[in-house]
Amino acid sequence: MRVELREIHKRFGSVHANNGITLKVTPGTIHGLLGENGAGKSTLMKILNGFIAADSGEILLDGKPVTMTSPAQAVALGVGMLYQDPLDFPALTVLDNFVLGCSPALVPDRRRARRDLRDLCSQFDFTLDPDAHVSDLSIGERQQLEIVRLLWLGARTLVLDEPTTAISAQQRDKLFVALRKLAEGGKSVIFVSHKLEEVETLCDEVTVLSRGRVTGHAQQPYSTEKLVQMMFGQDIPRVRRQVQLVTTAEPLLRLERVTVSDWRLEIRNLNLDVMPGEVIGMAGLEGSGQLLLLQACCGLRPPTSGRIWLAGKDVTGQSYHRLRAAGVAYMPAGRLEEGLIADMTLTEHLALAEYQGGFFVDWPQAAQSAARGIERYHIKGQPTSRVEELSGGNQQRTLLALLPSQLQLLLMEHPTRGLDVESAEHIWGLLLERTQQGTAIIFLSSDLDELLDRSDRILVFFGGRVSAPLNARQINVEQLGELIGGKGFGGGGADESRG
Amino acid sequence: MSRAADWGLRIAGIGAALLLVTLILAALGTSPAQAFRLIWDGAVGSPAKFAYVLTAWAPVLLCAAGLLLTFAAGLWNIGIEGQVVMGAIFVTGMLRLTQDVLPPAAALFLAALAGIVGGALWAALAGVLRLYGQVNEIFGGLGLNFIAGSLTVYLVLGPWKRAGIGSTSGTQPFPPKLWLPPILPGINVSLVEIVVGLAAIVLVCLALRGTYFGLRLKAIGKNLRSAFLLGVPTERHMLAAFALCGALAGLAGWVLVVGTSSRHQLFPLISGGYGFLGILVVLLANLNALWSIPISLFFAAISMGSLQLALQAQLDSSLGGVIQGLLVLAVLIVGGIRSRLAAASSERTARSR
Structure with missing residues (x-):
């Protein structure tokens, strides 16, 4: 499937997360989307997936303009996305998760689904037990489940958002082989990452984002130095x-x-x-x-x-x-x-973490601690920011700031x-x-x-x-x-x- | 969302609830205007009537104060009714022991302590069941409510039976010396009830805003696991939230036994739904402790005012409960709508992940 994003703009308050981004993905290729934290990669992909709406810009699938209003609709149009953290139901079995997204009929046809699941798994050399509970799977296996599920639902373009952050090297190799196979079969793969090596080994083409803009475009073979420069502007x-x-x-x-x-x-x-x-x-x-x-x-x-x-x-x-x-x-x-703790501010977190006994909270002091942590760990946020408003990277920095x-x-x-x-x-x-x-x-x-x-x-x-x-x-x-x-x-x- | 739109939405919600009540009244063939006037007159028509509202206000305030703590910790203390009852049982027991041997003030004071202990124990039991028995506090609380209610029936018919009377109407009423004194003759509410109720809310409000205890309860309520890993002794705090809530509920039980215009006896269903009313208040106040003060008063007024419906309009006084329930539903729905609208605006503030 040919995927084209034209002049996508998206603002979150004062942040211009996507500032006129244009991206073209050729069918049958793996397209890397490279950039550091906050470059706008996830936002762009969530727009392509219908999870959030762009402020302006166009999405074209095989040349036809489309409007995405929900991930379900995106899948129906052939665009499937694997999120950074698997969005599945750990309490259910693999098979239940597999059929969950579809079932136009009242009762899912489990027998057919089981057969299709087995076929898809063997195609990609995945070993998923249909009756295992998802809570018992590793993150890598949960990704595999998500991939076959999206393919089963008819995805012709697969978006993977930082898929290798939580999986082992072995599972990563397996994933890459599967993605190659998909591309060879004519599907398009968009691979979002901030890891140079992975993009270099896997992707046919790369688009580099920085601060909401496209800062570069490259094809195999890559020059690592150049990619780094596009990403950061320096070595x-x-x-x-x-x-x-x-x-x-x-x-x-x-x-x-x-x-x-x-x-x-x-x-x-x-x-x-x-x-x-x-x-x-x-x-x-x-x-x-x-x-x-x-x-x-x-x-x-x-x-x-x-x-x-x-x-x-x-x-x-x-x-x-x-x-x-x-x-x-x-x-x-x-x-x-x-x-x-979602819904609590950085100051409240610091007050909790730095508890030294005593009865009343010293709020001014806690706010100072928060300001110190923000400065020391380069957290993009305010003492009064709620942690769920921070980006993933800044949440990570907050975790570090909370250590005694x-x-x-x-x-x-x-x-x-x-x-x-x-x-x-x-x-x-x-x-x-x-x-x-x-x-x-x-x-x-x-x-x-x-x-x-x-x-x-x-x-x-x-x-x-x-x-x-x-x-x-x-x-x-x-x-x-x-x-x-x-x-x-x-x-x-x-x-x-x-x- | 702008502040004005926010308030507009809230007012629209309450308006919708009142409209529904009006429709229900019209369907019953009653003039809504007359019904509302009856409620209004019943609540504030005379100083004596308003005094009744205040006597209902005190136990609701106490229950709401306790529930603010358990709600902050993410616990649904449905067992509050049973905790009120258990408080009342302990109060009655203590008064029976001390009424003839101690001065009334001392007996009342000891009875209050007993009520606090009774309520706290009963609540702690719900907490223990939750923490160590894997029994959700909603189910545990419901069961304990039942047991507390049955215990009153047993006591009223058995050990604490009135001489020569075999009915469940209640224990022997206590003499007037064990009643809280009225503010003024004919105004049958005691300053003690009001002050205790308000003090409880204010103290809880301060605790939630300014103390580590309050902060840690909130942390537990929002994410138990993270709170534990950040060093919060979660089990101790949850038990404490239960026990404190039960203590305040037990104190409400004390007010219901010794209050100026109470029945001065233990009887089945003495909790009178005040605990559940407290839950509605806290839901409506949406965890802002100070808002529960006016909301409690408003609900007490509706409860007392609607008694007039039965007397003067041949309507059941439970209509008051219908009004209260609809108001809470309306506010919860408005809350849902607001969070949906807020989700759109928070998308603007949240950076992409």
Whole structure:
């Protein structure tokens, strides 16, 4: 399907999110939409998807002007969109989710749907169990479900908004193969991303956005330098972490034969010493046990056996709040789900996070803290802004601003997810300042470069098994990728240890 | 949305509710004007009548004050009626123990404390069921309401039976020395009731705006998980919200036993729907604590005023409840419309994700 957007304008208050954007997508190609946070990519795609209406401009599908008023209508016209966070129903089964969007008849034809689902999955080498509950799937699998669902509904153009932020490298490869196949079959794919490498490997053509305008257009083969220039107007040097660790006799955190499990996965007899100021990166497919370890360390999930020591004290089985008081902080990945409170302002968040006892809230002081956080973390917002009004990247910055200033141990999920290169650099600068004061950081990430650049040592997780700590300076992306894929762990795959 | 349009919408909602009431009255063959006049006269027709409105105002204020706390924490404390009843039971028990041995003021004071304890315990039970028994507070509250109601029947017919009388009409009324004194002779409302009710609302309002307790309750109400991860001891705060709400409901039970123009006895259905009325008030005030003061008064006036309908127009006094319910529905609908309109304007302020 040929997709054309002409002179799209969209304002949000004083922000000109889309300022006369024109985009042409040729059928049978993968078209990259590249830009940093707030460049206007998501807005443009939501307009194409009928989720929001443009202030002015035209949308043409196969040369015919159309007006989109809802995502359902967009799908009917052949445009399907995968949102950054999967919009599915975790309590329902895969098959139920699959048929949910359609059913013109009163009773869905499950048998036919089951067959179609199986056919579509085998086409793309997806393995989705129709009867599994979506809550048990990984984000990558939920994306796969969404893709086949949209195709089943007749989508001829597929829009993917930052699809790789929350999935593993392996799932990403699978996704890319599927997208290639779609393009070869004559479908159009629009791939929204701020990751250069992905766009370079995947996309036939790229349109670059910056601050609401188109700043460039390129075709294979790309020059990375030029793309970066179109995105940022300048080069950003990347620095790998070079720190001499203070080796004290006593580790800050010691795990002694720790076993921790949830209903599907178990980490057995893990031993680990973390020094003050050390940064430990956790690599692995999403859901390979990284989260279990983070949760065990912050008291959200008590280990079934083994002991945990913090600064020489046995803290095994202590509650999250006691550990928090002892200087252990946890930064979750779900921004509006478990990190922030929609409908509350930045000031209110700071007042909650910085509670030091006492009865009455010191609002002026909380507002000052909020202003400090805004400045320090470059949050685009006011102390009185409600967090749901902030963009994803600024919500991420807010999460970071809410972390207590004095910490022993900082546990983080995806510290810079959704941030552009420049912002990630800034955030890591602030985090490394903390490590110089002795705070140890354990973080999980699906960004291999982030893991390699920022960690001192890396743990690789595979189906609940944990590698020995690897010196981050002695391995490269390829080696890390192989480990994540299960090489070196002996037989058995991640899927086997899932219940 | 502009301020004027916002208020216009609210007024239109209330207008629509009144129009519906008018239609209902017309369908009943009554002149709406006459009915509204009867309600008005019944509420403020004389100082004595207005005093009645004020006696109904106090328990509604107390219940609304408590519910503001549970609503802030995202809890639907439907069990408030039972908490009022339980307060009244504890009050009656305490007065029966102390009326002959202590000076009246001391007995009344101890009875108030007992009411607070009774209501708080009953509410805490709903909280415990919710937090540790996985019983939603709506269902737990409904069940506990039932039990509290049955307990009054049992007490009235059993242990606290009036000598020689076998009816559910109530326990032996307490002597006038245990009644709250009227403001003026013939104006049968006590200053104590009014002050306690208003003080409760004002204190809750201050707590929600200016204290960590209030802020944390709001955080819990809006996102339990995030609040927990940000360091809020969520279970303790939810239990506290329940217990405080129950305490205020229990105090309402005290007013209903010892108030100047109450029946001065324990009887089945003593809560009289004041707890549910409190829920309507809080829904209408939309969590703005201070608005619940005039709204409570207005609802009390409708409740009391509509009693005249039965006496003078052969209409059932439950029409007052119909009016109250329609008003709340109208306001909720207007709230829905406003949030739909606001969604459009917030799209303008929200940056693209």
